[in-house]
Amino acid sequence: MKIIRIAVANQKGGVGKTTTSVCVAQELKSRGFKVLLVDTDAQCNSTRFYEARTEKEATVLDIFCGDEPALSCVQHTEKGDIIASDKLLSGAETMVKVDERRFTHLKRSLKSVEGEYDYIIVDTPPSIGVALKNVLAAVDYVIIPVEESGWSLDGLMDFATALDLARDNNENLRVAGILTVKSKERTRKSKRMGELSIQVAEKLGTKCFRTKIRESVACTEALTEYYVPLREYAPTSTTTEDYKNFVDELMEELI
Ligand SMILES: Nc1ncnc2c1ncn2[C@@H]1O[C@H](COP(=O)(O)OP(=O)(O)O)[C@@H](O)[C@H]1O
Ligand SMILES: [Mg+2]
Structure with a gap:
């Protein structure tokens, strides 16, 4: 099987990039795939979740500034393999x-x-800078998480420009789709945002994933307080179930 490289990106912060990166990586790993998570955000949230070291270890910074091969930056942690950020x-x-x-730099590394x-999942920073441009040059697919708020969709057209420019270095780059996260199903706002997301997806030449990731307290607790994979912390939570369904849908898309 050919390696599949997927970035989770949106130039906004707090829209579920890290949560989605980690949950997708954990779900794929639980299915027996070999998964590498790469953290390219200076906030180091997924690095912290994996309890990876940022000192005395090669990190993405060494990839960007020292052309370190990715293989020598991998840390094998209890939660899985990761290249830490700094x-x-x-x-x-x-x-x-x-x-x-x-x-x-990242593409070559x-x-x-x-x-x-089998899979490389890349968590990204909330800005279109040199780190995100390296990511867009290096991956095959982008998942764009959005919240059910107009603010979350704002700026996605700037992101579309960044994607177009990235295709100069990476003609195979594809947007796998827009993923609604922290969904409050069945509210009027949720419905309206669903319609708006479809319009934005059309402009980006992609679609919205059928699966929406519902909001749950367990999700935040697992990832930001207890540092336990959500599927272990709350195996039956709505968010756990949604990420499983999302990975099913994603894998259909990638084949
Ligand atoms: N499905 C969800 N349910 C509840 N809280 C969520 C969910 N997804 C993300 N969050 C919370 O939203 C906040 C931002 O998510 P995060 O993944 O860190 O976003 P980003 O990486 O885009 O900045 C975090 O506190 C996270 O725990
Ligand atoms: Mg993040």
């Missing part, structure tokens, strides 16, 4: 050399893990 990545704009390779994994 808070110093917030200075990436000035730290990453301005040359013809500026946006392709990930060649070293081909054959080692």
